[in-house]
Amino acid sequence: MATKGRRKMPIPTIEWVDGRIHLIDQTLLPNEFKQIYCDDVESVWEAIKSLRVRGAPAIGIAGALGAVLGIWKSKATNYPDFAAELKKVTDYLATSRPTAVNLFWALTRIEQTAEKHKDLEIEQLKGVLLDEAQNIIEEDRARCRAIGQHGLNLLRNGDTILTHCNAGGLATSDYGTALAVMFSAHESGKNISVYADETRPLLQGARLTAWELMQAGIDVTLICDNMAAQVMKEGKIQCAIVGADRIAANGDTANKIGTYNVAILAKVHDIPFYVAAPTSTLDLSLKTGDLIPIEQRAAEEVTEGFGSRTAPEGVKVYSPAFDVTPAHLITAIITEKGIAHPPYEESLASQGD
Numbered sequence: 001m002a003t004k005g006r007r008k009m010p011i012p013t014i015e016w017v018d019g020r021i022h023l024i025d026q027t028l029l030p031n032e033f034k035q036i037y038c039d040d041v042e043s044v045w046e047a048i049k050s051l052r053v054r055g056a057p058a059i060g061i062a063g064a065l066g067a068v069l070g071i072w073k074s075k076a077t078n079y080p081d082f083a084a085e086l087k088k089v090t091d092y093l094a095t096s097r098p099t100a101v102n103l104f105w106a107l108t109r110i111e112q113t114a115e116k117h118k119d120l121e122i123e124q125l126k127g128v129l130l131d132e133a134q135n136i137i138e139e140d141r142a143r144c145r146a147i148g149q150h151g152l153n154l155l156r157n158g159d160t161i162l163t164h165c166n167a168g169g170l171a172t173s174d175y176g177t178a179l180a181v182m183f184s185a186h187e188s189g190k191n192i193s194v195y196a197d198e199t200r201p202l203l204q205g206a207r208l209t210a211w212e213l214m215q216a217g218i219d220v221t222l223i224c225d226n227m228a229a230q231v232m233k234e235g236k237i238q239c240a241i242v243g244a245d246r247i248a249a250n251g252d253t254a255n256k257i258g259t260y261n262v263a264i265l266a267k268v269h270d271i272p273f274y275v276a277a278p279t280s281t282l283d284l285s286l287k288t289g290d291l292i293p294i295e296q297r298a299a300e301e302v303t304e305g306f307g308s309r310t311a312p313e314g315v316k317v318y319s320p321a322f323d324v325t326p327a328h329l330i331t332a333i334i335t336e337k338g339i340a341h342p343p344y345e346e347s348l349a350s351q352g353d
């Protein structure tokens with residue numbers, strides 16, 4: 001299913017259709033492109049937890065639409081009862097995954113919208129909340145494209161970029177963050193190529209980033225995570241660009257496990273290391289990244305990922321799903337509002353969402 005020129009997902013990552021949530025089941029890619037339907041908030045929670053829908057902005061959108069789905073059939077006849085039902089749904093969705101701040105940002109935004117319009121009839125209020133979730137989607141589409149436009153100026157014709165995990169259209173409404181920079185550079189006529197870390201244990205780089213870049217006609221080479229140092233040492237890489245799940249006020253950035261490795265390697269090889277993220281990924285309430293909650297995931301994803309056992313039964317496993325890259329290793333942070341440079345306490349403060 002190749003598409004030439006401007007990258008366009010065949011269908012949006014996630015959308016609301018006739019009272020149901022339709023989303024691409026990313027656990028099946030690249031072998032199967034399948035859209036699944038969520039009819040209730042429990043199936044949305046499961047889709048987030050199992051990474052059928054994943055990536056910080058996409059998780060935020062799933063949270064917003066999931067909250068609306070959770071109250072869509074409410075029989076409440078007054079606002080206090082309705083608000084209590086909504087709180088129960090948002091509290092439940094908030095337990096799905098802890099690291100991507102976009103989930104909590106989106107859930108709060110839906111709750112605040114309800115409070116702002118609490119004098120409406122309940123059926124009208126439901127419609128307003130759905131409109132707000134759709135606003136979040138449309139804003140994300142615009143933010144991703146703005147990130148691409150700002151970031152493409154960092155890339156020169158002929159550059160090769162290393163990226164980690166998937167910060168593409170599948171991780172957002174439809175255009176990505178780190179990959180938005182690459183899509184925009186490619187669409188502007190710059191001849192770029194990409195080295196994609198496979199990104200163990202769930203292989204978002206191999207399964208999703210390689211797939212998206214090939215769909216867009218961008219030259220991509222897949223490598224194992226432990227090959228990144230060698231390709232940098234061979235002079236193959238001009239910069240690294242990654243996504244983010246939560247960025248603290250000082251610029252410390254949580255992203256997929258292994259990102260910290262890439263940042264250290266980039267520093268050692270004097271290669272610029274960029275983070276690309278919308279301001280909905282900023283968490284300025286945290287002074288540093290020490291307080292960012294790091295999701296711990298199941299041992300089976302390491303010992304028998306994708307159905308084939310690769311470690312002894314019962315072996316102990318430690319599997320943090322994210323790490324935090326300290327700000328001093330980050331050359332710049334690309335958001336929809338521009339390119340933030342150190343000191344991030346100042347440059348990010350002016351970008352707060």
Ligand SMILES: CSC[C@H]1O[C@H](OP(=O)(O)O)[C@H](O)[C@@H]1O
Pocket residue numbers: 051054055056057164165166167168171172176177178204242243244245255256257321
């Ligand atoms: C554009 S944010 C993408 C971000 O989310 C990924 O995590 P996961 O696949 O576990 O949701 C990874 O950290 C990406 O950089």
